Amino acid sequence: MDDTEAGRRPDAGAAGKVMQKEKQKSNYLAQGWLVLLLAGGFAAALAAVQVSLSGRIEQNKENETLGRIGELVPGAIAGRKTDINGMTAYEALDAGGKRVGWVIKGSGQGYSDVIELLIGVDAEVQKITGLYVLEHKETPGLGSKIRDDADWARQFAGKPVAEPLGVVKDGGQIASIASATISSRSVCQIVNNAIKQFKNAMAGRDTEAERVGDVVPGAAGGRKLSVAGMTVYEALDESGAIIGWAVVAAGDGYAGEDSIVLLIGLDAAAEKIAGLTVLSHGETPRLGDRICEQAWLRQFKGKDANRPLKPTKSVPRAGSNEIEVISGATVSSRSVCRIVNEATARLKGGFGKTTGTAP
Amino acid sequence: MEHLSQLVLIAFGAALINNFVLKYFVGICPFLGVSRRVDMAFGMGCAVTFVVAIAATLSWTFTYYILRPDAPLTAWVWQKISPGSTAVVDLSILNYIVYIFVIASSVQLVEMYVRKFFPALYKSFGVFLPLITTNCAILFACLMVMKYISEEAWGLDKAITLAVFAGVGFTIAIVIMAGIREELDHCDVPRPLRGAGITLIIAGILALAFMGFSGVDRSLANLLK
Amino acid sequence: MAKDEPTPLERFIRGILPENPVYRQLLGMCPTLAVTASMKAAMTMSGAVLFVLFCANVLTSLIRHLLKPHLRILVFTLTIAAFVTIADRFLAAYMYEMSKQLGPYVPLIIVNCIIICRCEVCASKQPVLTAATDALGQSVGFALGLASIASVREILGSGEWFGLAVMGDWWIDWGIMILPPGAFITLGLLLGTANWIGSGRAKRGARES
Numbered sequence: 001m002d003d004t005e006a007g008r009r010p011d012a013g014a015a016g017k018v019m020q021k022e023k024q025k026s027n028y029l030a031q032g033w034l035v036l037l038l039a040g041g042f043a044a045a046l047a048a049v050q051v052s053l054s055g056r057i058e059q060n061k062e063n064e065t066l067g068r069i070g071e072l073v074p075g076a077i078a079g080r081k082t083d084i085n086g087m088t089a090y091e092a093l094d095a096g097g098k099r100v101g102w103v104i105k106g107s108g109q110g111y112s113d114v115i116e117l118l119i120g121v122d123a124e125v126q127k128i129t130g131l132y133v134l135e136h137k138e139t140p141g142l143g144s145k146i147r148d149d150a151d152w153a154r155q156f157a158g159k160p161v162a163e164p165l166g167v168v169k170d171g172g173q174i175a176s177i178a179s180a181t182i183s184s185r186s187v188c189q190i191v192n193n194a195i196k197q198f199k200n201a202m203a204g205r206d207t208e209a210e211r212v213g214d215v216v217p218g219a220a221g222g223r224k225l226s227v228a229g230m231t232v233y234e235a236l237d238e239s240g241a242i243i244g245w246a247v248v249a250a251g252d253g254y255a256g257e258d259s260i261v262l263l264i265g266l267d268a269a270a271e272k273i274a275g276l277t278v279l280s281h282g283e284t285p286r287l288g289d290r291i292c293e294q295a296w297l298r299q300f301k302g303k304d305a306n307r308p309l310k311p312t313k314s315v316p317r318a319g320s321n322e323i324e325v326i327s328g329a330t331v332s333s334r335s336v337c338r339i340v341n342e343a344t345a346r347l348k349g350g351f352g353k354t355t356g357t358a359p
Numbered sequence: 360m361e362h363l364s365q366l367v368l369i370a371f372g373a374a375l376i377n378n379f380v381l382k383y384f385v386g387i388c389p390f391l392g393v394s395r396r397v398d399m400a401f402g403m404g405c406a407v408t409f410v411v412a413i414a415a416t417l418s419w420t421f422t423y424y425i426l427r428p429d430a431p432l433t434a435w436v437w438q439k440i441s442p443g444s445t446a447v448v449d450l451s452i453l454n455y456i457v458y459i460f461v462i463a464s465s466v467q468l469v470e471m472y473v474r475k476f477f478p479a480l481y482k483s484f485g486v487f488l489p490l491i492t493t494n495c496a497i498l499f500a501c502l503m504v505m506k507y508i509s510e511e512a513w514g515l516d517k518a519i520t521l522a523v524f525a526g527v528g529f530t531i532a533i534v535i536m537a538g539i540r541e542e543l544d545h546c547d548v549p550r551p552l553r554g555a556g557i558t559l560i561i562a563g564i565l566a567l568a569f570m571g572f573s574g575v576d577r578s579l580a581n582l583l584k
Numbered sequence: 585m586a587k588d589e590p591t592p593l594e595r596f597i598r599g600i601l602p603e604n605p606v607y608r609q610l611l612g613m614c615p616t617l618a619v620t621a622s623m624k625a626a627m628t629m630s631g632a633v634l635f636v637l638f639c640a641n642v643l644t645s646l647i648r649h650l651l652k653p654h655l656r657i658l659v660f661t662l663t664i665a666a667f668v669t670i671a672d673r674f675l676a677a678y679m680y681e682m683s684k685q686l687g688p689y690v691p692l693i694i695v696n697c698i699i700i701c702r703c704e705v706c707a708s709k710q711p712v713l714t715a716a717t718d719a720l721g722q723s724v725g726f727a728l729g730l731a732s733i734a735s736v737r738e739i740l741g742s743g744e745w746f747g748l749a750v751m752g753d754w755w756i757d758w759g760i761m762i763l764p765p766g767a768f769i770t771l772g773l774l775l776g777t778a779n780w781i782g783s784g785r786a787k788r789g790a791r792e793s
Contacts, residue, residue, distance in 0.1 A: 030650070031650075031651075031652050031654065031655045034647070034650050034651075034655070034659070035655055035658060035659060035662070038647075038659060038662060038663070039662060042662065042663075042666035045666065045670065046666060046669055046670070049669070049670050049673050049674075050673070053673050053674070053676070053677040056677040056678075057673070057676045057677050057680075060676065060677065060680035061680075063680075064680075139759065140741070140742075140757070140759045140762045140763065141757055141759040142759075
């Protein structure tokens with residue numbers, strides 16, 4: 001059992017002590033080996049755990065945000081993490097892989113401690129589509145309602161992004177939670193800051209080049225040119241081959257001169273319109289801004305670029321170049337058609353005159 | 360100025376607003392055990408502050424330079440072993456083991472120091488000094504530093520501020536408790552509650568009082584802006 | 585000496601009530617107060633402690649003959665820290681929400697006095713089976729202790745038990761129960777109750793004998 005007893009047996013004086021010392025030294029050595037062995041064994045076990053589980057843990061962290069995208073952006077079923085000018089944002093994608101909105105994270109000081117939020121915005125960064133409180137340490141029963149009360153967060157959906165949000169007490173439109181004004185106010189501030197940061201990041205990046213992929217399906221990038229005085233992008237696929245064109249065109253809208261800026265996608269031969277997206281506009285919220293709606297913009301896909309588009313109030317005839325105008329936003333709709341017509345005409349003219357540029 | 364105000368906020372936060380004992384429930388064992396007399400409590404508080412400062416410094420250094428994903432020293436060594444590799448070396452699985460050993464060493468260090476220079480204090484502490492190793496507060500401080508390194512890239516100055524003022528907060532809590540308990544000796548506490556029971560109830564009332572500090576850091580932040 | 589040692593079964597039963605780590609030994613206070621705001625968190629913590637205590641006890645018992653006084657604590661600490669890391673990673677991988685809720689309290693199991701105490705007192709001196717049952721008994725006792733506090737706090741503080749609504753709509757939540765002061769006061773009162781029951785039983789025992 002206890003073998004130091006052996007060392008304590010009454011041996012002849014000095015010899016006994018030397019033996020004791022040697023026994024102790026070998027004890028230390030043995031223990032040292034034991035610790036090393038244990039350390040090595042544990043290191044191996046931990047390395048195995050790390051290798052096998054770290055992927056899953058990372059996935060869990062991502063799912064926290066990705067899992068919420070569906071409820072934050074209507075129509076989205078998946079998310080993709082991207083980096084916009086150093087800011088992490090999540091693209092909300094629908095079933096077809098098209099971007100229908102964004103989800104960004106916001107955080108800031110609440111009443112007790114930091115509050116972390118997920119904010120959903122629509123694709124054009126014009127409206128908030130949803131809000132979810134990821135983490136908070138507010139007072140249970142009072143400030144904690146920012147998360148526990150689903151209806152409270154729901155009032156953020158639909159709010160326009162153009163003006164900063166505030167609680168009713170400060171003249172804003174968000175109803176604060178009873179006895180938790182500070183928590184409510186903090187959430188508004190965090191949302192405002194996050195959106196401002198996001199807008200700056202979006203403006204900072206090369207908005208046009210990256211959105212070529214929105215209007216020319218399959219494009220991985222764009223190469224900027226100037227044709228007939230317009231900014232045109234060669235839409236390139238992953239191998240670098242030209243699969244289409246994207247034209248930046250501005251024109252007068254309901255709001256005024258050059259109030260609508262479009263990105264028009266054309267196929268490689270510049271015969272058909274491949275897609276259309278609104279880069280920016282100043283049209284009336286809820287009326288003219290419906291030109292940003294995907295359902296409306298989808299009409300332009302496949303239309304003939306050689307003939308002018310015809311805005312019509314009735315249902316367009318199949319195979320024609322008619323575009324149904326948005327009721328209540330006739331001027332905005334017509335403006336878009338006009339801008340597209342002018343741009344495609346100029347482009348074809350420019351292609352015809354310049355040598356070396358297809359088609 | 361901005362940096363200094365950040366440090367002030369961290370200090371206040373650690374000492375009062377997010378008091379380690381009364382809000383995070385760490386360091387309860389010494390809090391219940393050593394808080395009978397004010398002078399002992401104060402000595403314990405100082406010892407804990409000292410140990411946590413050393414432990415936090417060491418653990419920050421280890422975490423920042425060796426343990427976190429893509430830490431400078433580890434990356435350098437990895438480059439020497441397999442040059443040109445793009446793999447990110449992440450030793451953070453060893454965090455807890457390293458921290459506990461750092462803490463044990465810090466306690467040993469402080470124990471040797473106190474035994475050499477304050478022998479009377481050492482005698483009165485008895486077994487409590489080595490027991491600081493199992494004091495949750497110190498490991499908790501190391502864990503907070505670890506969290507803030509990964510989330511907010513805290514430097515050594517912020518880590519030390521947090522550690523030292525966490526110790527100060529612990530000292531404040533334990534000294535207040537000791538003062539109250541000294542008075543409690545003269546009271547007629549119901550038998551079942553004597554000892555740990557009444558101490559916990561008083562701790563609860565203290566925690567309630569400290570809750571009044573919530574939100575102070577926000578106003579402080581606005582004031583310091 | 586072997587005759588006076590409790591059998592493995594006795595050790596198991598002892599750990600549950602007579603030597604209950606929370607109420608009798610007053611060990612492991614930190615998680616007791618921190619995670620008992622909800623039953624789910626408390627039970628997850630008990631599960632983690634069970635895993636670590638069991639593995640540490642068994643391993644320590646297996647190498648008990650090799651342990652000498654000097655490096656004993658070192659070996660215990662290394663063992664416990666390694667197992668806690670494993671438990672923490674497993675929680676983060678398979679129960680992410682719970683892992684976030686428990687936060688830094690899982691790694692704090694390393695300094696949880698219960699485990700070091702059992703390793704020192706029991707596992708380093710007893711064969712594997714005894715150490716294992718001791719670990720199980722203490723863990724069950726710990727779970728019981730946590731459950732009693734968590735039940736009180738969760739039912740009074742949010743009207744739920746294990747996340748299911750127990751109190752009707754008429755119940756106004758006692759927010760204080762979820763917050764730190766509630767934890768302290770609940771534990772204090774329950775400790776007093778346990779002492780009172782215990783002393784009552786002892787008095788009856790003394791009178792009868």
